[in-house]
Amino acid sequence: MAGSSKQNTDRAIDIRQLRVLRGPNYYAYEPCIHMVVDIGALEELPTDQLPGFTEQLLAALPGLADHQCSRGRDGGFVERLNEGTWAGHVTEHVALELQRTAGHEITRGKTRSTGETGVYNVIFAYLDETVGTLAGKLAVRLVNHLIQPTADPEFDFEAEHEAFLLTSQRVAFGPSTQAILEEAISRDIPWQRLNSASLVQLGHGVHAKRIRATMTSVTSSLAVDIASDKELTNRLLLAAGLPVPQSEVVRSVDGAVAAAGRIGYPVVVKPLDGNHGRGVAINLADADAVRAAYPEADRQSRRGNVIVESFITGRDYRCLVIGGNIVAIAERVPAHVIGDGTHTVEQLVELTNADPRRGVGHEKVLTRIEIDERAIELVAAQGFSMDSVPPAGEMVKLALTGNMSTGGISIDRTFEAHPDNIDIAEEAARVVGLDIAGIDFLCPDITQPVRETGGGICEVNAAPGFRMHTHPTVGEPQYVAKPVVDLLFPPGSSSRIPIIAVTGTNGKTTTSRMIAHIFKSLGRKVGMTSTDGVVIDDRLVIRADASGPRSARMVLQNPRVDLAVFEVARGGILREGLGYSRNDVAVVLNVAPDHLGLRGIDTIEQLAKVKQVVVEAVPRSGAAVLNADDELVASMRRACSGEVVWFSIQPNNRRIADHCRRGGKAVILEPSELGDLIVLVHGRRRMPLAYTHLLPATFNGKAMFNVQNTMAAAAAAYVVGAPLHDIRAGLRSFTPSYYQAPGRMNLTEVNGTKVIVDYCHNAPGMAALGDFVDKFFDEGTGFERPQKVGVIATAGDRRDDDMRDLGREAAKHFDVMIVREDANLRGRKPGETADLIVEGAQSAGADGRVKELEVVLNEIDATRAAVRRANPGDLVVLCVDRARDVWDELQTIGQVAQAGASSEDSES
The missing domain is CATH 3.30.470.20 (ATP-grasp fold, B domain)
Incomplete structure (x- = not known):
C-alpha cells in the first residue's frame, strides 16, 4: 500500500497508538480517546463494498441506528454505511455506541486522515477513561471480526461485550x-x-x-x-433523651441468649460495627432463634462484638x-415478591429480577434479589417453599x-x-x-x-x-x-484558583518564573510547573521536566496553592491534553520551528495549532496574552473566548493602536531619551511600568527576548489583578541567577571570564541569544575585541535541517564553537547530532564569524574546554542540558583557580 509504513494486505484494522487525552487538547475541547489506526487494504474497501457488513453491525449493536453522524438526524450514520464510509469512521461510532450500552451517554467523535494513506486519527469522547479505552479496543476487534471472521475465529462478541459491561460497572x-x-x-x-x-x-x-x-x-x-x-x-x-431500643453488647452465643432474656423477647441480633444490613436478624422470638442468628452476626462483626437489642415493631x-x-x-x-396465583416463588423472583432497574450491587437503582439459605428459611417460616405458588396478592418476604x-x-x-x-x-x-x-x-x-x-x-x-x-x-x-x-x-x-498557562517555543520557563515571582511577592501561595520541576510556594518539590498535564494536576491537588502558573509544552498537549478544563490566562510567547516531525506535527502551522490549545481553554471571563509581533501567535486571537491582551516591542503597532482605542489592553515598548520604557496601556490610560535597563533580567536592556518575556509576565499579572506597584517591584527584584532561574541566562565569572549558562537549543532561540551576545560588550572596551566562545547542542529528536540551522545561526555570533551532545541521544548514534550542527556551522560562509570549531561530545568536558579556551574578559555561553551539573563544575573550576592563586601568593 503506497504511503503506509507497513504492508497491511489483510482486511484488518491495526491500532498504532492509543492515548487518553485529559482536558482540552489538539483534537477536541474536551477529554477524548485518540487512536491512530491503520486500516490497510480496507482503504480501498468502503462499507458499501463489504457484503452483509452493515446488517451484521446493526444486529450486534442496534443502537447505531440512532446515530446522526454528520447528517444531523437519526439514521444518518446508517445512511453513511449504505453509501460507503471507511473502517476508521465505523470504529469511531462503534466505540461511542459501546460506551452508550454501558450507560455513558456521549455522542462526540470525529475521524480524520493523518495524511498517510490508510492511516486515520480516530477521536471519541469518554466519561470514564478505562471504559473509553476498552471501548476503542473492542470496537476495532468487532469491526475486524465482521469484515474478516477467520482472522479471530474465537472472538465471541456477546461474551466480550458482557465482560466490557462488567468492567464498566466495576470502575463506575x-x-x-x-x-x-x-x-x-x-x-x-x-x-x-x-x-x-x-x-x-x-x-x-x-x-x-x-x-x-x-x-x-x-x-x-x-x-x-x-x-x-x-x-x-x-x-x-x-x-x-432520644427514643432508642434497649441493648447489650455480647461476645458469645451464651452471652447473647442471656442478654435476650434480660431484655425480653422478641429481640434483634446484629454486628456491633456492621453495615448494609449484613448479619442482622430481627424478630427473634426465643433462645434457639438467637443461637441460630448469632454466628452470622459474629462473622460480619469486624471486632467480634455482637449487639442484642429489643425488637421494635413497625415500618423501616x-x-x-x-x-x-x-x-x-x-x-x-x-426484598419480597407478590403472588399472582400462577408462578412459584422462585419464578416470581426471576420475574422481579428481570426489571431493568435491577443490577448487581449498586450498579443500578435497584439490586437483584439473591436467594440464599436465610431467604429459603424465611420463605419456609411464612408457610411456603421456593416451588410454592403463593395466592394472588400475597406478599412473600425474602x-x-x-x-x-x-x-x-x-x-x-x-x-x-x-x-x-x-x-x-x-x-x-x-x-x-x-x-x-x-x-x-x-x-x-x-x-x-x-x-x-x-x-x-x-x-x-x-x-x-x-x-x-x-x-x-x-x-x-x-x-x-x-x-x-x-x-x-x-x-x-470559590472552588477554583486562578490558572495562568504559559506556552511558546522559547521563553516559557523564564516567563513562568517571572509571573510566579510577582505573585509570591504579593504573598500568594503559588504552585508552578516548568521544565525544571514542580515548585510549591517557592520550594522545589519535584526536580524533573514537569511541563506536562500530570504535574499540573499535582499542583491543583495541593491544599496550599491559591494560584497556579503552568508552563505548557507541546509534548504534554499532544500526549495527554492540558490535564485541566480551563485556564484563566493563556500566555503565548512565540511560535518557531522546533520539535517538528514528532507526533504528527510536521509544519509550523500545525505547531501553532497545538499551542493554541491554551488559548481555546480561556473562558469568557479570562484573557489571552498574545505576542502581536508574531503573526502565528496573533492569529490565535480568533480562538479566544475571553479578552485579548497584546504585547509588542515594535513601535507604532497598528493592531495595538486600534485595539486600545476600543478600550483594550496592551503592553508596549516606548523608546525615550532615558531608554526603552515598558508601558501598560488600558484604553486611554497609559501606565509606565519600568525602563528595561533597570530590570536585571534584561541585562541593561540588551536581552530583548527577556524584555518580551517581562512584558508578557506583566500583562498576565495585570489581568489577574496584581497592582501596578507590585508588578514593578516583582520585575525589578527578579534576577536571572542560577538560584532563581536555573539554566536561564545565569551569569557568573570564572577566572575573569564572563560565563552565561542557558538552555538555548534551537535556531530561533539562538538568533535571539546571538543578538544578545553581539550586544554584550559595550563599544570602546579596548583595542582588543573580546572573544566569544559558545558551547552548542540540541536534542537528538530534532530534524536534521533543524540541527543544521542551529549550527548555521550559532556560527554568526561566536568566534569559537564547541559542539557537544546530550546524554540522552534520543535515537541518534553518538556524534551524529554534533556532525549535523558542525555541517550547518561550516555552511554559514560569509555570514559566519566562527574561526575555530571543535567537537567535544561530553557536556562537562565541553564546559572545561570552553573555559580553557577563554581569556580574562572574554564571554563564554554554555547551552546546557544538565544545568545543575554544569553550574557545579563552573564553581569547582573557579574554586580550584582561586586556591591555586592563593598558593602562588603565599609562596611569593
Whole structure:
C-alpha cells in the first residue's frame, strides 16, 4: 500500500497508538480517546463494498441506528454505511455506541486522515477513561471480526461485550458519588478522581474538598467511629433523651441468649460495627432463634462484638440528615415478591429480577434479589417453599431488613414525617456529630410522633447511601446532593484558583518564573510547573521536566496553592491534553520551528495549532496574552473566548493602536531619551511600568527576548489583578541567577571570564541569544575585541535541517564553537547530532564569524574546554542540558583557580 509504513494486505484494522487525552487538547475541547489506526487494504474497501457488513453491525449493536453522524438526524450514520464510509469512521461510532450500552451517554467523535494513506486519527469522547479505552479496543476487534471472521475465529462478541459491561460497572462511581459529582459539575466545580474507587477531589488548591462516597472533608472521624459503635451510639442517644431500643453488647452465643432474656423477647441480633444490613436478624422470638442468628452476626462483626437489642415493631424508615437538617426520608421495604396465583416463588423472583432497574450491587437503582439459605428459611417460616405458588396478592418476604443492597425497595416519604420525628432525627445526627447521617427509624407510622405510637432510632449511619432517595422505587426523587455541595461550597464561595498557562517555543520557563515571582511577592501561595520541576510556594518539590498535564494536576491537588502558573509544552498537549478544563490566562510567547516531525506535527502551522490549545481553554471571563509581533501567535486571537491582551516591542503597532482605542489592553515598548520604557496601556490610560535597563533580567536592556518575556509576565499579572506597584517591584527584584532561574541566562565569572549558562537549543532561540551576545560588550572596551566562545547542542529528536540551522545561526555570533551532545541521544548514534550542527556551522560562509570549531561530545568536558579556551574578559555561553551539573563544575573550576592563586601568593 503506497504511503503506509507497513504492508497491511489483510482486511484488518491495526491500532498504532492509543492515548487518553485529559482536558482540552489538539483534537477536541474536551477529554477524548485518540487512536491512530491503520486500516490497510480496507482503504480501498468502503462499507458499501463489504457484503452483509452493515446488517451484521446493526444486529450486534442496534443502537447505531440512532446515530446522526454528520447528517444531523437519526439514521444518518446508517445512511453513511449504505453509501460507503471507511473502517476508521465505523470504529469511531462503534466505540461511542459501546460506551452508550454501558450507560455513558456521549455522542462526540470525529475521524480524520493523518495524511498517510490508510492511516486515520480516530477521536471519541469518554466519561470514564478505562471504559473509553476498552471501548476503542473492542470496537476495532468487532469491526475486524465482521469484515474478516477467520482472522479471530474465537472472538465471541456477546461474551466480550458482557465482560466490557462488567468492567464498566466495576470502575463506575456508585450512585451516591455520581449524584454529588453531577451537582458539582452543574455548578462548574472542577473535580479529579484520586483513586480507582470513590475518592474524589472537588475544587482546586486551597479551595479543594474531598469526598469518598458520602463522607466528606468535613466529616468528623470521631463521629464516624461513634456511629460504627452501635452500643456507644445508643448510649449517647439515650443520654440525650432520644427514643432508642434497649441493648447489650455480647461476645458469645451464651452471652447473647442471656442478654435476650434480660431484655425480653422478641429481640434483634446484629454486628456491633456492621453495615448494609449484613448479619442482622430481627424478630427473634426465643433462645434457639438467637443461637441460630448469632454466628452470622459474629462473622460480619469486624471486632467480634455482637449487639442484642429489643425488637421494635413497625415500618423501616431512613431519614437523611445533611448539615443538621432532614433532606429526605424513605420507607424501606424488604426484598419480597407478590403472588399472582400462577408462578412459584422462585419464578416470581426471576420475574422481579428481570426489571431493568435491577443490577448487581449498586450498579443500578435497584439490586437483584439473591436467594440464599436465610431467604429459603424465611420463605419456609411464612408457610411456603421456593416451588410454592403463593395466592394472588400475597406478599412473600425474602429478607427481614429493608436495605436496598439486599434487594429491597424504597418509597419516598420526605414530606409526610411528623415534625417531632424530624426533630428527633436531626438531634440524633447532632449528638453523634455527623455532617451527613442516615438515621434509621422503626415505628408504626412516620406521620405520627414516635414518642406516642412507640418506636425509635435503631441505628445511626455514617456515609449513608443516596440511592434510595435519588432513585426511589415509588415517589418523587429527592435532590440530596445539593445540600452536600452547599455544605462543602457555601453559596458565594470559590472552588477554583486562578490558572495562568504559559506556552511558546522559547521563553516559557523564564516567563513562568517571572509571573510566579510577582505573585509570591504579593504573598500568594503559588504552585508552578516548568521544565525544571514542580515548585510549591517557592520550594522545589519535584526536580524533573514537569511541563506536562500530570504535574499540573499535582499542583491543583495541593491544599496550599491559591494560584497556579503552568508552563505548557507541546509534548504534554499532544500526549495527554492540558490535564485541566480551563485556564484563566493563556500566555503565548512565540511560535518557531522546533520539535517538528514528532507526533504528527510536521509544519509550523500545525505547531501553532497545538499551542493554541491554551488559548481555546480561556473562558469568557479570562484573557489571552498574545505576542502581536508574531503573526502565528496573533492569529490565535480568533480562538479566544475571553479578552485579548497584546504585547509588542515594535513601535507604532497598528493592531495595538486600534485595539486600545476600543478600550483594550496592551503592553508596549516606548523608546525615550532615558531608554526603552515598558508601558501598560488600558484604553486611554497609559501606565509606565519600568525602563528595561533597570530590570536585571534584561541585562541593561540588551536581552530583548527577556524584555518580551517581562512584558508578557506583566500583562498576565495585570489581568489577574496584581497592582501596578507590585508588578514593578516583582520585575525589578527578579534576577536571572542560577538560584532563581536555573539554566536561564545565569551569569557568573570564572577566572575573569564572563560565563552565561542557558538552555538555548534551537535556531530561533539562538538568533535571539546571538543578538544578545553581539550586544554584550559595550563599544570602546579596548583595542582588543573580546572573544566569544559558545558551547552548542540540541536534542537528538530534532530534524536534521533543524540541527543544521542551529549550527548555521550559532556560527554568526561566536568566534569559537564547541559542539557537544546530550546524554540522552534520543535515537541518534553518538556524534551524529554534533556532525549535523558542525555541517550547518561550516555552511554559514560569509555570514559566519566562527574561526575555530571543535567537537567535544561530553557536556562537562565541553564546559572545561570552553573555559580553557577563554581569556580574562572574554564571554563564554554554555547551552546546557544538565544545568545543575554544569553550574557545579563552573564553581569547582573557579574554586580550584582561586586556591591555586592563593598558593602562588603565599609562596611569593
